[in-house]
Amino acid sequence: MDIFKSKPLKLASAGFYILLMIVCFYCACYQLPVGVKYGINLLVVGWACLMFFIHPMFNRAIFCLRFFALFFFPYLMFWIWSVAIWISEFQTFNYILRGSLNIFYMATNILFAAAAVYLFGEDTMPLTLAGMALANGLVALQVAARAGIGTFISEYIRLLITFADDTGGAMRQMELHDMVYGWGVMVIYYAIHKEKNHKTQAVCFLISMLFFTLGFKRIAVPAALGAAVMYHCLCRWKPKHIRALANIMALAAGGCIFFYLWLIKSGIFVELANELEIDLMYRDVIYTYFSDFFELAPSYIGRGIRFIYTYCTEDPSYHLATTALHNVYMETYIEVGFWCWWIWILFELSFRIHRVEERYTEIPAYALMVMNLYVFFTYLTDNTLFYYAINVLYRMAIMVWCLEVSENGNLLDSETRSLAAVKESRQKKRNKKREEENVEGDFHICV
Template identity: 25%
Template structure:
């Protein structure tokens, strides 16, 4: 009985920290450096799980959690190594390097989240991925409830319906407050898995409905399109693999090459002012033409373009440029400018 109470208390503690990690996305602690609460809470998760491991170690689960945390850290490792190479080749000063590393390891820090996810896996085992989803949903719903409390349920529902029926063509002032982009993409990954591997379970169904609601409240069109493509491709591969696994593997290789070519071509189109042509054709690009023109001087579309190092573009936009935005709102272009042709 006592052990069950302790286990529930432990689960409640870790879930509370996880919810706060996802709820306080933009708030930060000013200690000379701006350390966001989300990273602090992720490290609290890791530290707490480490203490439990030291007190009563589960070696097998600990190894699995550590291995997964290392896998989650690979993107940060790659961007850091590429950036160090760029800085070495360009012989930049120490200030540029420290600024880039602080951007990478303090603000856009995937390492703390990798450690936090490893902590949840260690504490909850394979159910950790679902506890993580529950934490995301609780945080997101709390944000939406706050928006509703300030503006009224009827107004929120009205704008939500308009948002969905116009495919985000019309976005009201109220619903835009519920556009939690960071959580939307997290939920998108879960939705792909849940729709690809459906489960006849009431808890699964509730999580799916809540995930869809929170995801649609943010309504990232690019994410919706990505989910649709991923599901079509996933079911196509599953169908082909039933008859010939080698063909399915070849298809994966082919589509990977196609995606790489398309991503490179996308940067080329931006460099050739394709978005300006869209504006002239009467298509609203939401200010992207002005933003892309402003950052055009920072890159060349060429295999010889090494890049500027991680954090470069964000620093330029926030410090020297007056374009009314703090980011380029295009992760592909951001990575190309920061990491160069081959790093991208």
């Protein structure tokens, strides 16, 4: 189903969207003021609202709003909890406003993803990729022009051969943190999502791989590879109890991450890294400094969202050379405390998967599980919780996948069953369970 009925209007709209994406992701390449991309977010949201009034598609609008709520809930929880902390500490209005800005920016990111899917449906991902590639390609041309094409290519080859151990000046300029993690999402998406046109899928995958390796973050490579392998394993294994699997994985992941925080706080993590001669790249200093800022106990309620950045930029006693922890788990725990931290982990890794599996069958749920693996892996060494590209794209990818299932009743899953057949089978199981419960109840009455 298309919002844009006429072909010329559809092509013009696609071209305008790609142009907006070029500007948006050129901003994510640190070439434009940071607020530009958030302005474009709101522009696309306004565009979607206008098209809804002109040609409303109620089912798709409800679909997009449902996913907005599903994706925004953790950030809303962080903000409400932080407001309570700020009020209890009698913080100033300016302090509260600064702390709230990141939540507002993330709201515009998720609204933008929902609006783009409403406007372009299944075409959203390739159109977004086109804008990303042109923006990142423009930066690559600028870097190659300054360094020389020969130097650019030779440094790129050395980067690949040495697994980013030998990084020249040109490749350092291509290490665009915000973009490279977004390209990782694209690599995973086109590695696991079956497009109607296999040639288009191959081209999109190769483009994504090119820019993903140009930026080359070592933590992202095993994360993307592991996500793709995990998806294909799930599709072959076809676990019957995906909810139980998601619950077990969420609890196991939460426990391991909590243990990781304990290792950091106790100083064992830094000691082990030093003994193994692992270069933590200044993280040992940061972790040691902030390890006294929190307690690993249910009584620890946090210090409010954005506390770390505010403390690092405004407290005169702070003397380190960075304003971020480069560890999302530690930073989030310090800011929102024990209970919010655990709710966030379990909601992301368990509850959201339940909702997707219940409404859109197992395959999109598998996709969400592997995207979670990729995103949560990047949290170990970088500040990707609020990065633009990765947060927009992985949510957009899941929404597009679920929309395909929702709007195509004859879409087949890995077990070659249509969505209607899957829903019918589930309803039969529910009816059978009710009948068994009724029979058991009648038996007890008779007894």
